[in-house]
Amino acid sequence: MRDQVLDTMDLERERGITIKSHPIRMDYKGADGRNYVFNLIDTPGHVDFTYEVSRSLAACEGAVLVVDAAQGVQAQTISNLYLAIENGLEIIPVINKIDLPVARIDEVTEQLVGLLGISENDVLLVSARDGTGIAELMEAIVDRIPAPTGDPEANLKALVFDSHFNAYKGAVIYVRVVDGVLSTGGAVRLMSNDRVFDVMETGYFRLNMIASNALGPGEVGYVNTGIKSLRETKVGDTLTQRSSPCDTPLAGFKEIKSMVFSGLYPVESDDYTNLRDALEKLQLNDSAFTFEPETSAALGFGFRCGFLGLLHMEVIQERLEREYSMGLITTMPNVEYRVIAKNGDVIVVDNPAKFPVAGDIDKVEEPYVRAEIIGPAEFLGAIMKLNQDKRGTFVEMVYISVDRVRLTYELPLAEILVDYYDKLKSVSRGYASLDYEFIGHRPGNVVRLNIALNGDPVDALSIIVHQDRAFHWGRELTSKLKDVIPRQLYEVAIQACLGSRVIARSNVRPLRKNVTAKCYGGDITRKRKLLEKQKEGKKRMKMVGKVEVPQEAFLAVLKVDRSN
Amino acid sequence: MRPVSLYVHVPFCRRRCQYCTFYHVPTTDPRLEAAFLRALAAEYEQAEDEIGEAFFFPTVFIGGGTPSVLDRRSIEEIIDLIAPRIASDGAELTIEVNPEDVNEVLLDMLVRSGFNRISAGVQSMSGPAQKSLGRCEPDVNHRALGQIKNRFANFNVDLLLGVPGGTPRKLMKTLKRIEEFNPPHLSVYCLEPGGVLGPSSNGFFESVDQEQSADEYLFVCRELEERGYHHYEVSNFARPGFECRHNLVYWRGGEYLGIGPSAHTYLAGERFSNIASIEAYTRAQPMSLGAIRRHDHRDHSQRRLETAMLALRTSEGLAVEDLHVSGSVVDDLVGERLARIEQGRIVVNDRGYLVLDEIVQRLCRQTDTGDHGGADSLTAKESNDRLNKGF
Ligand SMILES: Nc1nc2c(ncn2[C@@H]2O[C@H](COP(=O)(O)OP(=O)(O)O)[C@@H](O)[C@H]2O)c(=O)[nH]1
Ligand code: SF4
Numbered sequence: 007m008r009d010q011v012l013d014t015m016d017l018e019r020e021r022g023i024t025i026k027s028h029p030i031r032m033d034y035k036g037a038d039g040r041n042y043v044f045n046l047i048d049t050p051g052h053v054d055f056t057y058e059v060s061r062s063l064a065a066c067e068g069a070v071l072v073v074d075a076a077q078g079v080q081a082q083t084i085s086n087l088y089l090a091i092e093n094g095l096e097i098i099p100v101i102n103k104i105d106l107p108v109a110r111i112d113e114v115t116e117q118l119v120g121l122l123g124i125s126e127n128d129v130l131l132v133s134a135r136d137g138t139g140i141a142e143l144m145e146a147i148v149d150r151i152p153a154p155t156g157d158p159e160a161n162l163k164a165l166v167f168d169s170h171f172n173a174y175k176g177a178v179i180y181v182r183v184v185d186g187v188l189s190t191g192g193a194v195r196l197m198s199n200d201r202v203f204d205v206m207e208t209g210y211f212r213l214n215m216i217a218s219n220a221l222g223p224g225e226v227g228y229v230n231t232g233i234k235s236l237r238e239t240k241v242g243d244t245l246t247q248r249s250s251p252c253d254t255p256l257a258g259f260k261e262i263k264s265m266v267f268s269g270l271y272p273v274e275s276d277d278y279t280n281l282r283d284a285l286e287k288l289q290l291n292d293s294a295f296t297f298e299p300e301t302s303a304a305l306g307f308g309f310r311c312g313f314l315g316l317l318h319m320e321v322i323q324e325r326l327e328r329e330y331s332m333g334l335i336t337t338m339p340n341v342e343y344r345v346i347a348k349n350g351d352v353i354v355v356d357n358p359a360k361f362p363v364a365g366d367i368d369k370v371e372e373p374y375v376r377a378e379i380i381g382p383a384e385f386l387g388a389i390m391k392l393n394q395d396k397r398g399t400f401v402e403m404v405y406i407s408v409d410r411v412r413l414t415y416e417l418p419l420a421e422i423l424v425d426y427y428d429k430l431k432s433v434s435r436g437y438a439s440l441d442y443e444f445i446g447h448r449p450g451n452v453v454r455l456n457i458a459l460n461g462d463p464v465d466a467l468s469i470i471v472h473q474d475r476a477f478h479w480g481r482e483l484t485s486k487l488k489d490v491i492p493r494q495l496y497e498v499a500i501q502a503c504l505g506s507r508v509i510a511r512s513n514v515r516p517l518r519k520n521v522t523a524k525c526y527g528g529d530i531t532r533k534r535k536l537l538e539k540q541k542e543g544k545k546r547m548k549m550v551g552k553v554e555v556p557q558e559a560f561l562a563v564l565k566v567d568r569s570n
Numbered sequence: 571m572r573p574v575s576l577y578v579h580v581p582f583c584r585r586r587c588q589y590c591t592f593y594h595v596p597t598t599d600p601r602l603e604a605a606f607l608r609a610l611a612a613e614y615e616q617a618e619d620e621i622g623e624a625f626f627f628p629t630v631f632i633g634g635g636t637p638s639v640l641d642r643r644s645i646e647e648i649i650d651l652i653a654p655r656i657a658s659d660g661a662e663l664t665i666e667v668n669p670e671d672v673n674e675v676l677l678d679m680l681v682r683s684g685f686n687r688i689s690a691g692v693q694s695m696s697g698p699a700q701k702s703l704g705r706c707e708p709d710v711n712h713r714a715l716g717q718i719k720n721r722f723a724n725f726n727v728d729l730l731l732g733v734p735g736g737t738p739r740k741l742m743k744t745l746k747r748i749e750e751f752n753p754p755h756l757s758v759y760c761l762e763p764g765g766v767l768g769p770s771s772n773g774f775f776e777s778v779d780q781e782q783s784a785d786e787y788l789f790v791c792r793e794l795e796e797r798g799y800h801h802y803e804v805s806n807f808a809r810p811g812f813e814c815r816h817n818l819v820y821w822r823g824g825e826y827l828g829i830g831p832s833a834h835t836y837l838a839g840e841r842f843s844n845i846a847s848i849e850a851y852t853r854a855q856p857m858s859l860g861a862i863r864r865h866d867h868r869d870h871s872q873r874r875l876e877t878a879m880l881a882l883r884t885s886e887g888l889a890v891e892d893l894h895v896s897g898s899v900v901d902d903l904v905g906e907r908l909a910r911i912e913q914g915r916i917v918v919n920d921r922g923y924l925v926l927d928e929i930v931q932r933l934c935r936q937t938d939t940g941d942h943g944g945a946d947s948l949t950a951k952e953s954n955d956r957l958n959k960g961f
Contacts, residue, residue, distance in 0.1 A: 495928045496906050518784040519760070521804065521926040527592070527633055528577055528820045528834040531841055531866040534876050541931055549935070552902050 016328075017321060024050040025321060027058045027168055029180060029211045029226050036148050044147060045182075045210075045226035051082050053441045054315035057262045057294065058168075060089050061241060064259070065167040065182035065226060068096035068151030070143070071118075075101045075109035075131075079117040079406060081378045081441035087121065096151045097122065098130065100143060105133040117407045156223025162186035162194065163252040164221075164245040169236055171290035175206065177233040178215075181245055182226050184256065189220040193248035194229075197255040201238045202248050206230040236290055262294050264312025265373065265444060266319055266339045266423060267356040269300060269466060270326075271308030273333035273548060273557065278307050284330040285309060288322060295322055300357065304464045304550045305335060310357055313339075316423060335548055337466045337560045341419045344371040344447050359465035361454040364505055372450035373419040376401070379430065381438030383409045388433035396421035397472065417442075418450060420470070455479055457487065458501045459553045466560055480510035486562040488512040494554050572625040574837070575819045576655075578610070578648060579830030580634040581848050584668070587704050589730075589761050593832035593846040594635040605852040606830075607644055611651055612857030613829050618655075620859060621827070621837065627655050629662040629816035633689075638671035642679050649683045656684070662815045664689055664726075669714035670706045677721045687814075688718050689726040689757075695744040699733045708747070715751045724812055726755040731790065732783030733761055741786050745793055754812035757805050758790050784924050791920040802885045804923045821880045831862075839873075841866040879930045887917035888933075899932055 018025055032044040047062040063069060069090040073079055090097055099118045104111055115129050122128075130146060132139035168180040181188065188194070192205045209217040210227040221227040233239055242259035246252045272281045285297050296312035313319040319339060326332055338358075345353045345361070346368045355361050377398070381389055383405070390413070393400070398415035406412050417426075422442065430438050455476055457467035467487075471479045480502030487500050491514050498514040547554040579593070582603065586596040595602075630652065637645070645665075656663070664687040665680060672690070680688070692715070694700050695708045718725050727748055731741070748756075760783040791801060799807035803821060806814065819826055820836075828834045832846035842863045845851055854861040868876065881888040890900060891914065900916060903909040908922035908929060922929055 495908065495925055495932065496902070517925050517928060519780045519787075519924045520928050521760075521924060527579060527631075527832075528826055528828055528836060529832075529843070530820070530836070530876055530880065531834070531843060533879065534868075534872060537875060537879060537927060537930060538872075540927060544931060544935075552898075 017324060024048060025052075025055060025058075026050070027062045029062075029168075031210045031212060031226065034144055034148070037145055038148075042148055043225075045224070047226070049086075051080075051086070052315075052317050053082060053085070054313075054318040056082075056085060056089070056441075056443075057259070057314070059086050060093075061167045061259055063089050063093045063095060064257075065165055066093070066095060067154055067224075068098065068147070070098045070100055070147070072100045072102050073114055073118065075103045075111055075114055076106050077439075078110065078114045078410065079121060079380060080439035081380045081412075082439065084121070084378060084380070084412070085441045085443070098143070098146050098150055099124065099128065100130045100132050100139075102132050102134055104131050104138065105136050113407055113410075117410060120406055154224025156183070156185045158185075158187055158222050160185040161250050161252040162188055162192075162245065162247045163256065164188055165256050166196070166239065166241055166243045166245055169239055169241055171236050172230075175230040175232065177231045177236050177239040179229050179231060179239050179245070180226070181221070181229055183221045183223050185223055185252065186247070187220050187222050188227075188229065188245070190217070195246055195248045195251055196239065197244040197246055197251065198240055198258070199238060199243075201233070203231050203233060206232045236293060241293065262314065263444075264294070264296050264314065265341065265419060266313045266315055267342060268311055268313070268319060268339040269302060269305065269308055269335075269337035269357065270297070270311050270323070271302065271305040271335040271337075271466075271548075273335055273545060275306050277332055280330065281309070281326070281332060281334075284326055284332065285311070288325060292322070294318065302337075302359065302466045304466045304555075305337075305548060308335075312356070316427075333545060333557075335466075335557050335560055338469055339423050340470060341373050341423065343373075343450075343452065343470065346370070358454055358468040358470045361468070361470055364453065370450055370452050371447035372452060374416055374445050374448045375419050375422065375442040376445050377415045377417055377422070377440060377442040379413045379415070379438055379440055380406065380410060381413075381430075381434045383411050385434040385438065386411055386413075389413060389430065389438060392426075392429055392433055393417065396426060416445065418448075418472075419444070420452075453504060455483070456503045457483060458499075458503055459550060459555070460496075460499050461501075462551055463503070464550055464555075476504055477509055480504075483562065484510045484512040487559055488514055490556055490559045490562055492554070492556065493517040496552060498553050572621075572623060573628045573657075573825070574621065574625045575629045575816055575824060575826040576627045576631070576652060577816075577826055577828040577833055578630070578632045578637075578652075579828065579833040579844075580632060580637040580640060581606070581831050582634065582639050583636045584639055584670070585704070589703065591762065592635065595848050598639050600641070602848065602852070603641065603644060606848065607647055609852045609854065609857055610648070610829055613859070613862065614651055616857060616859050617827055617829060617835075625655065626657050627652065627661060628657050629819060630656060630664070631816040632665040634666055636668045636671070636691075637665050638667035638676065642676065645679065646683055653684075662687055664814070664816060666691065667714075667718075668706075669711045672714035672717055674717065677717060681721055686722070687724045687726070688722050689728065690714060690718060692727045692748070693730040694733060695747040696736075696740055699730075699736060699740070699744075702735070703730065703733060712747065715748070715753075719751045719753075724754055726757055726814065727751075727753045729756060729758045729790070731758055731760045731786040732778050732780075734778060736782060736786060738786055738789040741789060742793070745790070749797075754809045755814060756794060756799065756807045758787070758807070759805055760787060787924060788920055791923075800885070801920070804883045804926060818884075821884050822886075823877065823880065835863070841868065875930075875934050878934055882916070882918055882926060882930055882933070883923075885917060887912065887915035889915050893933055895933055895935060899935075903929060903932070 028048045030046050032046060034042045034044055036042055049059040049062050071087055073083055099122060101111060101114050103109060111131060115126055118129050119126055130139055130143050132143055163185040164181040164183045166179045166181055170178050172178050188208055190205050190208050194205055195202045207217050207230040208221055208227055209215055215228055231239060244255035272278055289295050294314050297309040300310040301307055323334060323336055326334055340358055343355045345355055347353060347362060347366050348368045379389055393415045396417055398417040401414040401416055404412045427440060430440055451473045452470050453473050453476055455469050455471050456463045484500045484502050491498055493514055494517055497516045500512045501508045502510040546557045581594050582598055583594045583596050584598060663685045665685050666689045668691050692711045693703055693705050695711060697708055700706060700708060761778050794807045795801055800810050801807050802813050826836050831844055831848050831851040833844045835842040842865055844863045851862055878888055904911060909916050909918045918926060918929060
């Protein structure tokens with residue numbers, strides 16, 4: 007069997023990550039000779055996709071907590087562990103990859119013991135590669151995780167924990183049956199919106215979906231609803247019988263909210279409708295992704311998109327470029343600010359271009375997160391310095407084993423968006439891991455920094471920065487833009503401005519010479535092809551006024567060094 | 571009768587110049603030369619049949635490679651082949667020569683064969699520059715130009731700009747030495763970094779500096795214009811009335827037949843290129859046009875791009891009406907002093923010629939996707955009117 011069988015997206019395989027949860031059913035013959043059915047759900051690890059984990063956990067009785075023997079407990083291990091505890095799940099701690107020569111079994115065991123307050127003997131040692139410990143793990147699942155309870159005679163009650171959209175079958179919802187029996191052809195109802203439909207098909211998951219006539223209590227499976235949109239089939243909803251619904255719905259999920267926003271524009275304005283179609287298609291299977299039309303004076307018609315985090319943003323962008331082969335311009339990602347105006351109005355700003363002028367603002371609040379960082383104690387100083395530089399407030403520090411610490415900081419989310427993760431990795435030689443959760447808006451002394459090209463402010467290049475860093479940002483941005491904007495027909499003056507005050511500037515000198523060699527012997531074709539090749543190169547450029555601005559320019563801010 | 575210009579590509583050279591971007595073979599093997607002449611005659615006959623209706627050559631240009639390395643009898647043979655179609659009155663007949671090959675016997679033969687224009691690959695009058703280019707001593711150039719001038723009223727001097735180590739001052743010396751011969755026509759080309767041969771062993775061509783080329787180009791433009799030359803195309807300068815009619819055919823979209831390996835043809839609105847291989851060319855037996863040439867398919871927008879790019883190379887410019895961009899694009903070019911408007915045509919100036927590719931890109935940017943202009947964009951026509959009104 008190849009690796010990562012459940013990670014079906016190309017992107018998941020390439021990046022070696024899991025983005026979507028994947029359920030699968032397994033038959034198991036126990037040491038006691040009895041036949042067992044395991045309903046398993048594989049979940050992602052990255053912070054952006056924590057909601058996938060929390061939904062899946064709500065559908066389960068127990069959790070196998072897999073920790074890499076070489077890497078040890080990671081920040082996201084802890085947040086996922088807490089999710090499992092909150093859901094009242096039985097936890098089986100597993101250390102995997104013990105076959106690796108760099109496995110640190112004792113140390114990782116110590117971490118798990120400390121974390122869970124369990125005995126060393128409860129930790130299972132496994133190598134998924136060579137099969138060591140797998141039999142013991144299977145038995146532990148049988149022994150430790152309680153079999154689902156639930157009354158097959160009761161009215162149907164099933165939790166919708168995930169869904170996807172299929173062009174032929176419509177909304178396909180993933181359910182965990184709690185009580186009653188869900189059968190093909192059954193007349194059912196979604197409790198939140200009273201949407202009723204007939205079950206077109208129901209079944210369970212192997213590597214593919216296998217139709218079966220019915221799903222009973224404790225079983226995980228899918229339902230083909232035939233409903234033409236995912237909007238009506240909310241994840242977290244309770245599925246019940248149409249005629250005799252159950253009394254109370256199951257506890258649903260918190261509405262997931264976009265945390266990071268960015269503008270997406272087609273390079274070719276002709277692609278606008280294609281882009282909208284593509285965004286709609288993506289959203290069908292990713293309700294965490296939001297978008298709404300916006301216009302930019304510089305970039306024309308596009309969309310303001312909301313994402314769960316940077317990885318989510320990258321994944322969406324990459325899928326658009328790859329699956330819909332579309333040239334895109336992405337503006338700098340930003341968080342959502344609450345601006346309290348002098349007249350008392352509260353304005354929610356998810357686009358720097360819409361940030362009110364300084365004179366109208368009473369105060370601004372920006373989103374904060376609680377960040378957990380786990381890393382080797384030897385890098386403690388560097389990690390703490392990084393957090394201070396990023397406007398972090400220290401909360402606590404805990405040693406999770408002799409030389410591993412868990413640090414907790416509260417930080418503005420905006421600080422994490424730029425290069426926090428890269429910096430964290432670099433100051434800890436790649437060993438530190440990060441996880442964070444949103445904790446609310448707090449006052450922040452932020453201002454809008456505008457970039458003007460040849461005197462005209464370019465809305466899509468505006469950013470919101472902390473007051474104290476505005477000058478640094480201005481200098482860095484103007485010099486980065488100078489590097490990414492190519493020399494062209496006309497001189498380009500780049501200015502960073504706070505209001506009408508220019509705080510930094512740079513210049514791109516005009517191109518001196520760009521004329522393809524002689525047109526000799528009537529070879530017009532070669533010359534035309536050269537021009538066409540140059541033109542191809544210009545495809546990635548956007549005309550802003552009379553300035554050609556390459557795609558990367560709009561992300562230049564991401565590359566700004568903010569360390570000093 | 572239909573005028574069709576003729577270009578003959580002679581691919582032979584004595585040796586290979588590192589900066590060369592033309593198809594050539596560094597050999598003067600008589601057997602290959604004979605095979606080339608046979609194939610050339612065969613191609614010519616086929617092409618005559620293909621054109622069918624009556625046509626004549628108002629201009630003929632024998633280029634290369636180095637046509638002057640051909641045996642004298644070979645040159646006569648080519649002339650005999652095409653003579654019946656050369657316009658009886660006022661045809662322009664040009665041949666390229668390498669100054670090293672120039673002597674009285676050759677020039678005599680050229681005059682007798684009816685040539686009335688010589689294009690001499692002088693490149694430079696500076697010893698070190700000629701040496702670094704692998705070309706002849708300046709004295710050889712000097713002697714050749716003297717002999718040419720004695721026999722031909724119309725001749726061209728090719729000069730190369732951007733030779734590493736060059737400066738406008740050194741270029742001035744070259745101009746001064748050439749002034750003596752008062753050439754009616756000059757072509758100046760910039761050395762391109764790398765050339766087609768890729769990186770050179772000594773890094774010489776990598777050191778070609780675009781800034782230096784640009785300085786030299788503007789310097790030459792100014793000097794020659796001051797001396798009364800008409801800068802009628804990016805690289806070409808002529809005393810009034812001595813513009814190369816053959817080249818004008820290319821830029822104005824006239825028809826031409828090109829024969830020989832790597833030659834190009836433009837007939838009835840279609841372009842063809844011959845295979846750039848003397849071996850393949852001479853081995854096509856029996857010769858058929860299908861075997862040695864390729865049709866260069868162009869769609870509507872590609873044809874438009876060609877027309878624009880060719881017209882903008884010349885001092886005749888391009889009719890603003892034919893543009894499909896918003897008026898502000900033209901206004902900007904004029905405002906930034908890269909072009910001017912003359913009788914409704916946009917004409918690029920010397921500074922603009924240096925960045926001509928960029929200008930063509932800007933002016934053709936929206937040609938193939940139709941009008942994208944927003945509320946503030948004008949049609950080319952409107953902008954033209956505006957410009958003519960003088961604001
Ligand atoms: N050496 C070794 N590699 C393993 C073992 N288990 C998984 N891997 C490798 O670890 C990588 C990540 O595996 P995956 O199942 O995608 O992990 P997930 O992203 O945490 O779900 C893959 O390249 C696997 O081949 C193991 O027991 N030993
Ligand atoms: S003589 Fe002319 S054609 Fe021959 S190699 Fe030199 S530059 Fe090229």
